[in-house]
Structures are given as structure tokens and as C-alpha cells.
Amino acid sequence: MRCVLITGGTGCIGAATVHALLQLGAERVVVASRSASVGLLRLWFRETLDPRIGLVRGDVGDARDVERLVRDADPTHVIHLGALQTPDCESDHARGMAVNVGGTLHLLDACVAHAKRLARFVFASSAAVYGLRARYPGPVVRESDPLAPVNLYGTWKLASEELVRLSHERHGVDAISLRLNTTYGKGRDRGKTAGVTRAMKAIALGSARGAVIPHRMAYGGRENYHYVEDVGAAFARAALMPFTGHAAFNLRGTTIPVADFLARIADVAGSLGLTRSVDLGIAPDAPVNPFVCDLDEARIVEAFPGMPRTPIDDGIRATLETFVAMAKAGELRLDPV
Structure with missing residues (x-):
């Protein structure tokens, strides 16, 4: 049975991802958030939540909380969306780093210790890992171009990408980071x-x-721009569709x-x-x-031919x-x- 643990799953992208996971046939989706409330899932599941969804309370900034989440869920797949956005990162640097970098580290460590069935780890990165658009003279910005984040949010997303890569190299779990814009x-x-x-x-x-x-x-x-339903589908496909190894991909957009x-x-x-x-x-x-735009999509289309772009x-x-x-x-x- 495929069980997906998703952090930040009641927010905008999280709710769309939960919906897409169920459409792809996930048997169980454990949705972790600080409130454990339904949140924006109501936009996708109007009357009652799908019985395959489980809501749990958890703060990715708290290592013990994360350890409990992973141990109880025993996931086969993890999608890590939980993070603070740019304004919160700038207003409280310590909290921003504790959640956006520490949270990723806590989750990876907990997966190594307790998620013995884990087959895939998908991280929500950002195009903020790139520099300003003027830094890239070509018509598109590729994953292989230099990374030069201009704010703390992008810096911490890049740090988390590196943690995901390192965990893959040490422990062998297939891992993907998805870089998205607006x-x-x-x-x-x-x-x-x-x-x-x-x-x-x-x-x-x-x-x-x-x-x-x-x-x-x-x-x-x-x-x-990315349409929200496409973003949810991208995370779901990155988690459940065939893939081996580690990669960071630009998300399809316009x-x-x-x-x-x-x-x-x-x-x-x-x-x-x-x-x-x-x-x-x-x-x-x-x-x-x-900020950066014109993200090249050739690599993600090659790896996941069914990735949508509405x-x-x-x-x-x-x-x-x-x-x-x-x-x-x-x-x-x-x-x-």
C-alpha cells in the first residue's frame, strides 16, 4: 500500500497535491500541518474529505514532532511542502532557518531512522535558488545554470536542496526537488x-x-506562471511515477x-x-x-512526459x-x- 506523508498539505499547493495524489491512486495520504485543520482542502473536497486522507498535527521545526509523524505514518513516499514564505523568513531569521532548513533536516533524519519502506522523497524548492533574471543572458534558465539566491528564502531552499541530495547519496532513497515560480x-x-x-x-x-x-x-x-492544479499534479507525479536517482527540476510554466x-x-x-x-x-x-523567469522545462518533460501545463x-x-x-x-x- 502506498502511503504518502505530505507536510504543509492544507495550504494552496498542498491541497492541490493531495487531490492529485488521490487521482493517481494513492491508497493513503497523511496530511501534516501545524493546525491539523482542513484548511484549503475544502476547495478540492467540498462536502466531506476522502476517507483515504488523514489529518495530523505537526511542526516541521520540531524534531520530536517530525520523528513522531514519520514513525506513525510509516510512509512509502514523502512530499515536503511545509515552509515559511519570504516575508516570514525576512521578519524572523532564526525561525525561518529553523523551519525552512531545520525542518528539511528533521524530516530527512526521521525518514532514515523510521521510514524503512520509503521509496521517494520530493522537496518543494523554488526558482528563488536562481539569481536575478539579468544574470542569465540566454532565452531560458536551465537547472545547470549558476545558482545565486538573492534573499534568505532562496538561500534556505538551496540549502535544503543540498540536504536532499546528500541524503540520497548517503542512503540511496530516490529524491527530487521541484523548482517553481508563481x-x-x-x-x-x-x-x-x-x-x-x-x-x-x-x-x-x-x-x-x-x-x-x-x-x-x-x-x-x-x-x-503555474496553474495550481498543474502544480499539484506535478508533485503527485514526481512522487508516484517511475523515477530512479536524484534530480532538481524546473516546473513547467509559462x-x-x-x-x-x-x-x-x-x-x-x-x-x-x-x-x-x-x-x-x-x-x-x-x-x-x-526575479528569474523563463524556466527551461526540457528535463522535467523528459523525465515525466505526462507533466501538465494548462x-x-x-x-x-x-x-x-x-x-x-x-x-x-x-x-x-x-x-x-
């Missing part, structure tokens, strides 16, 4: 790069209220200007009869996004339709949940 879609509420998702929320809420809720992006330039993404939102909203609720733009003083217009349409239904039911809000 996720959009239902459940994506937190962080600066949630702006395009919040733009779609503003349209849906405005339509439900018969009003216009303006939305202005805090930055412009170009950005690499790079376009932020302004173009907003224009596509407006076009799709118009096709859904929501034009009167559209007021989108980029703030006049918004800086240009300097066209942006289709992802926008699905997200808007979900948000409109939620707004009509009184279940949508602009503030993070």
Missing part, C-alpha cells in the same frame, strides 16, 4: 505574487456585489508580461459576462519584477468560474484565509 488559481491568497489571483477574486466579488473592486498589481515586468496576464483576465472575464466588474492595472510606481486562458477561466460560484455562495473574500 502559482495562480484557487487557494492562492498569500504573498506578493498572489496578485493575479487576487485580481480574479476582485472581479468575482465585484460581480456578486454589483460593484467594481479595482485591483492594481504591485509590480510589472515579466513573470513565470512566462509572459504581467500586463498581458491582466489583459487575458479581462478578456476571459468578458467572455463570462463580467466586463462591468473589471478594473485591473499595474500601480503607477510599481517596480519591474527582476494554457493560461484555460486556467484563468477555471479560476474565475470557481470564484464566481464561491462569491454567489458567500464563500469568497479578498483577505487571506
Whole structure:
């Protein structure tokens, strides 16, 4: 029986990953989070949770907690998503390192000690391990390009990638790190790069209220986007599909200007009869996004040929339709949940 232990499994990407794991036939998914609450899983499992899901409380920053989680779950596969985001890492350096690096180390150590059936370890890394986009003169950024993170979050993601590699070399468990950029879609509420998702929320809420809720992006330039359902599918496939060895992969995505993404939102909203609720733009003083984009996807497509990449217009349409239904039911809000 395949049992997947997933940390951070009630957040945006975690909830999508749990859904995708069950679609791929995982017999048991143990979802660990600090609250052990349903969280954003409700967006994917509306009425009742699938009986194959088990919710457990655990803090990856606490070594004893992690040891208990792994011992009790006895997983065949582990997906490590649990981490603090950039603002939290910058506001509390010690806590950020304890969770984002220490948590990875705790989990790897616990797997060596207690997960005797473990076949695969998948780590949620980030394109933040790369440097600024200007550092890479080519049309795409490859996994083999130099890594030069520009903030603590990226530095700690890179440190965790190295811990995953070292654990693989010492103990032989197949291991994958997935590097992703900006996720959009239902459940994506937190962080600066949630702006395009919040733009779609503003349209849906405005339509439900018969009003216009303006939305202005805090930055412009170009950005690499992943639809949330694709991200969940990528982690599930990286965990369960055939693979041997160790690798770090860029996640499949699409790079376009932020302004173009907003224009596509407006076009799709118009096709859904929501034009009167559209007021989108980029703030006049918004800086240009300097961070890496144009991630090359050749290696992950070769390793996992079925990795999805939803066209942006289709992802926008699905997200808007979900948000409109939620707004009509009184279940949508602009503030993070």
C-alpha cells in the first residue's frame, strides 16, 4: 500500500497535491500541518474529505514532532511542502532557518531512522535558488545554470536542496526537488505574487456585489506562471511515477508580461459576462519584477512526459468560474484565509 506523508498539505499547493495524489491512486495520504485543520482542502473536497486522507498535527521545526509523524505514518513516499514564505523568513531569521532548513533536516533524519519502506522523497524548492533574471543572458534558465539566491528564502531552499541530495547519496532513497515560480488559481491568497489571483477574486466579488473592486498589481515586468492544479499534479507525479536517482527540476510554466496576464483576465472575464466588474492595472510606481523567469522545462518533460501545463486562458477561466460560484455562495473574500 502506498502511503504518502505530505507536510504543509492544507495550504494552496498542498491541497492541490493531495487531490492529485488521490487521482493517481494513492491508497493513503497523511496530511501534516501545524493546525491539523482542513484548511484549503475544502476547495478540492467540498462536502466531506476522502476517507483515504488523514489529518495530523505537526511542526516541521520540531524534531520530536517530525520523528513522531514519520514513525506513525510509516510512509512509502514523502512530499515536503511545509515552509515559511519570504516575508516570514525576512521578519524572523532564526525561525525561518529553523523551519525552512531545520525542518528539511528533521524530516530527512526521521525518514532514515523510521521510514524503512520509503521509496521517494520530493522537496518543494523554488526558482528563488536562481539569481536575478539579468544574470542569465540566454532565452531560458536551465537547472545547470549558476545558482545565486538573492534573499534568505532562496538561500534556505538551496540549502535544503543540498540536504536532499546528500541524503540520497548517503542512503540511496530516490529524491527530487521541484523548482517553481508563481502559482495562480484557487487557494492562492498569500504573498506578493498572489496578485493575479487576487485580481480574479476582485472581479468575482465585484460581480456578486454589483460593484467594481479595482485591483492594481504591485509590480510589472515579466513573470513565470503555474496553474495550481498543474502544480499539484506535478508533485503527485514526481512522487508516484517511475523515477530512479536524484534530480532538481524546473516546473513547467509559462512566462509572459504581467500586463498581458491582466489583459487575458479581462478578456476571459468578458467572455463570462463580467466586463462591468473589471478594473485591473499595474500601480503607477510599481517596480519591474527582476526575479528569474523563463524556466527551461526540457528535463522535467523528459523525465515525466505526462507533466501538465494548462494554457493560461484555460486556467484563468477555471479560476474565475470557481470564484464566481464561491462569491454567489458567500464563500469568497479578498483577505487571506
